[in-house]
Amino acid sequence: MTTLLAKLRERLQHLQPADSTLILACSGGSDSQVMLDLVGQLKLKGQIGSVVAVGVDHGLRPEAKKELELVGQLAQTYGIPFNILTISLPSHGNLLENAREARYAAIRQFAQEFPQPIISTAHTATDQCETLVQRLSRGTGLRGAGAIREQRGDIIRPLLGITRGEVLVYANSRSLSFASDPSNLNRVRTRTRIREDVVPVLSELNPEAEKHWSRFAGRSARATDFLNRMAQPLLEEAKGQLDSLNIEVLQKADPYLREWALSAWLEMQNLPVENSYIEQLGYLLGTPGKKMTLGGKVILNEANYIWGPAKSPHIRQQLTIGEQFNVPALGGYLKTHLEGPKKTLISQVKGPRQVAFDADRLHLGLEVRPWQAGDRFEPFGLQGSVKIGDLFTNLKIPTPLREHWPLVVCGEEIIWVVGLRRGAFAPMSKATTHVLYVEYVGSLVH
Numbered sequence: 001m002t003t004l005l006a007k008l009r010e011r012l013q014h015l016q017p018a019d020s021t022l023i024l025a026c027s028g029g030s031d032s033q034v035m036l037d038l039v040g041q042l043k044l045k046g047q048i049g050s051v052v053a054v055g056v057d058h059g060l061r062p063e064a065k066k067e068l069e070l071v072g073q074l075a076q077t078y079g080i081p082f083n084i085l086t087i088s089l090p091s092h093g094n095l096l097e098n099a100r101e102a103r104y105a106a107i108r109q110f111a112q113e114f115p116q117p118i119i120s121t122a123h124t125a126t127d128q129c130e131t132l133v134q135r136l137s138r139g140t141g142l143r144g145a146g147a148i149r150e151q152r153g154d155i156i157r158p159l160l161g162i163t164r165g166e167v168l169v170y171a172n173s174r175s176l177s178f179a180s181d182p183s184n185l186n187r188v189r190t191r192t193r194i195r196e197d198v199v200p201v202l203s204e205l206n207p208e209a210e211k212h213w214s215r216f217a218g219r220s221a222r223a224t225d226f227l228n229r230m231a232q233p234l235l236e237e238a239k240g241q242l243d244s245l246n247i248e249v250l251q252k253a254d255p256y257l258r259e260w261a262l263s264a265w266l267e268m269q270n271l272p273v274e275n276s277y278i279e280q281l282g283y284l285l286g287t288p289g290k291k292m293t294l295g296g297k298v299i300l301n302e303a304n305y306i307w308g309p310a311k312s313p314h315i316r317q318q319l320t321i322g323e324q325f326n327v328p329a330l331g332g333y334l335k336t337h338l339e340g341p342k343k344t345l346i347s348q349v350k351g352p353r354q355v356a357f358d359a360d361r362l363h364l365g366l367e368v369r370p371w372q373a374g375d376r377f378e379p380f381g382l383q384g385s386v387k388i389g390d391l392f393t394n395l396k397i398p399t400p401l402r403e404h405w406p407l408v409v410c411g412e413e414i415i416w417v418v419g420l421r422r423g424a425f426a427p428m429s430k431a432t433t434h435v436l437y438v439e440y441v442g443s444l445v446h
Helices: 002-015 030-044 064-077 095-111 125-137 164-173 190-205 209-238 247-252 255-268 275-285 388-394
Strands: 021-025 051-057 082-086 117-120 291-294 297-302 305-307 325-327 332-339 354-358 367-370 406-410 413-417 435-441
Touching: 002 030, 021 030, 021 095, 030 051, 030 064, 030 164, 051 064, 051 095, 064 082, 082 095, 095 117, 125 164, 125 190, 125 209, 190 209, 209 247, 209 255, 247 255, 247 275, 247 305, 255 275, 275 291, 275 297, 275 305, 388 413
Parallel strands: 021 051, 021 117, 051 082
Antiparallel strands: 291 297, 297 305, 325 332, 332 435, 354 435, 367 406, 406 413
């Protein structure tokens, strides 16, 4: 059993940054109990630094509390602090996916209480094998064959080279108590059928099959990283606002490099990287005005760009005179400056990218907020009001950008549709003594 301890120590030395706090994500199952026991032994030997264990109760099963008590008892044996996080899940969507996302979010938030946290999960070579079989059966490519990464951001998986069989042998030799999640026996789940029907056959063909599949996934991950670096210049050249992609740039690229760039873009959009999705995305490139749903999210071809799933617009924020205000959706920023008493005014205004106001009439201060359907304003020099949505249509502003387009407001009065039209509010006159200039710097539309 010292072999497993040596393996874990070696992987942690490779994966865990110096002086970091190791956050062990534990469930009470065999894998996480073995991880906790191995780390506990390293702690007693003085071969590891700060360690904290954490478990999550999703509120789905009443027995979960008792399972987490097993973690607490083992952690106490080694003097490792243990915390239980209780979360609630949304009633809509995929239950397992919601649980996974909420669990990681809760653990990450908890981890921020500690210096330089790194989160360790107990995924094994068997988990890797199951994931790889599942993805290959669904038509994944090389990127998807990377399966579970040994390290991704703040998450490490030091047991990824150890099979579940080795874990169970170790657990029994140490008389470790662990729980078994009954949902893992549900044959409606694809992973359960792979675990019970496919992996045993692979192990019969070759006792080292699980480790071989895990190593293959590791090689695929390294190849993916290399190809990502090769595709990065193309992605940078094609990148538009809101992480859209310029179709013309993509179509001029080498077909394989373009395909790889599209797969990288899908991953950036948190969409499954499957061959069928990449093929559909390739079709979308050549179909202007077309939109399709991939993985439950809408992808759109408009204005010679491919647009990903809608992103939440920024909230209403104060515009402080003299400070730069970033506009991430457009990739530019606003700058302001105040002049007074009045000098040469109109000649300094640079069209729709820069506007000037009678500063003494802006008593309510200025804020920036995104456009909302139904917004109207009074354009400078025209009679009556117009819908800003109609303005966008006339100026051919891409649909995905509209909900992110910044408006400068004074109170509830829209005084500038940034870079497009000035409102009629606070015009300069002979009585003007102080002038506020607001300018947009950066590209506006593609």
